[in-house]
Amino acid sequence: MLDLMPSESTTRFAFSKHDAVLVHGTRYQPVDETDKGYILVRADGQGVAESYSRTEMARLVELGHVAHERNAFLPESARRRLELPSEMLSTMGEKKHRKAKRREAVVLAFLALEEEGRVKRTDASIQSALNDIKVRAAVFCSQRSACDENAIDPDTLIMPKVGVRSVRRWLSAYVKLGLPGLYDAIENRGNRQSRLRPDELALMSRVVGGYLDDRKPSISTIYENVQ
Incomplete structure (x- = not known):
C-alpha cells in the first residue's frame, strides 16, 4: 500500500x-x-x-x-523490530510484564557495566561480573520501567536469579528487537496464515478426512495419499 x-x-x-x-x-x-x-x-x-x-x-x-x-531494504532485525506493534504488549498480563521487567533490569545492568569497561560480551567475562550484574539489576528492577510502572521499596531489593546463558540470550533479544524481545514468545507472534493455497488445503482436507473412515486407514496411508 x-x-x-x-x-x-x-x-x-x-x-x-x-x-x-x-x-x-x-x-x-x-x-x-x-x-x-x-x-x-x-x-x-x-x-x-x-x-x-x-x-x-x-x-x-x-x-x-x-x-x-515499506522497509524492504532494512536489515532483518530492524524490520522485525518495527513490525512488533506496541499494542501487543498492552494486551499481556501483569505476570509477563514483571518477568520482562526483571529481564530488562539484567540487560540494563550489563550495558551499564559494559559502558564502564567492567564486563565484555564473553562467557568468561560475564561469569566474573555476574554478582555485579545481579546487584545492579536489583536496583534497576526496583525502579519504574516501560514494562512495569510500579516502584518498590529500595530496602527490599531482591537480586534476580540469572546465569551467563540467560544474560547472553536476553541481551541478544534486546539488541535485535528492543523491549518486546524480552517478552516470552513475542517474536513468534504475527502472521500465522498457512502458505498453502486454497485448492491445496481443500485437497488435503478431503484426504485427511479419510482418517475418520470406519475402516481406519493407517497414518502412513493417509500420508501417502496426501503426497
Missing part, C-alpha cells in the same frame, strides 16, 4: 530510502526526492539512476504500474 502525503497540487508519495518501489515490475530503491519528483536506482545495481516527476509517478500509480514495499 502506498503512503500518501497531501499536496495542493499533485499527490506526493512518502518513499523512504529503505523502501522498495516496483515500477513496471522492476525493483528500485529511492535515493532522493526533489521538489520536482523522485530519483530511483535499480535494486540489482544495473543501469543509471532514473527520475520520475510527481505527475509521472501519480499517473503510473493510477494505472496500477507501481507497487510499494
Whole structure:
C-alpha cells in the first residue's frame, strides 16, 4: 500500500530510502526526492539512476504500474523490530510484564557495566561480573520501567536469579528487537496464515478426512495419499 502525503497540487508519495518501489515490475530503491519528483536506482545495481516527476509517478500509480514495499531494504532485525506493534504488549498480563521487567533490569545492568569497561560480551567475562550484574539489576528492577510502572521499596531489593546463558540470550533479544524481545514468545507472534493455497488445503482436507473412515486407514496411508 502506498503512503500518501497531501499536496495542493499533485499527490506526493512518502518513499523512504529503505523502501522498495516496483515500477513496471522492476525493483528500485529511492535515493532522493526533489521538489520536482523522485530519483530511483535499480535494486540489482544495473543501469543509471532514473527520475520520475510527481505527475509521472501519480499517473503510473493510477494505472496500477507501481507497487510499494515499506522497509524492504532494512536489515532483518530492524524490520522485525518495527513490525512488533506496541499494542501487543498492552494486551499481556501483569505476570509477563514483571518477568520482562526483571529481564530488562539484567540487560540494563550489563550495558551499564559494559559502558564502564567492567564486563565484555564473553562467557568468561560475564561469569566474573555476574554478582555485579545481579546487584545492579536489583536496583534497576526496583525502579519504574516501560514494562512495569510500579516502584518498590529500595530496602527490599531482591537480586534476580540469572546465569551467563540467560544474560547472553536476553541481551541478544534486546539488541535485535528492543523491549518486546524480552517478552516470552513475542517474536513468534504475527502472521500465522498457512502458505498453502486454497485448492491445496481443500485437497488435503478431503484426504485427511479419510482418517475418520470406519475402516481406519493407517497414518502412513493417509500420508501417502496426501503426497
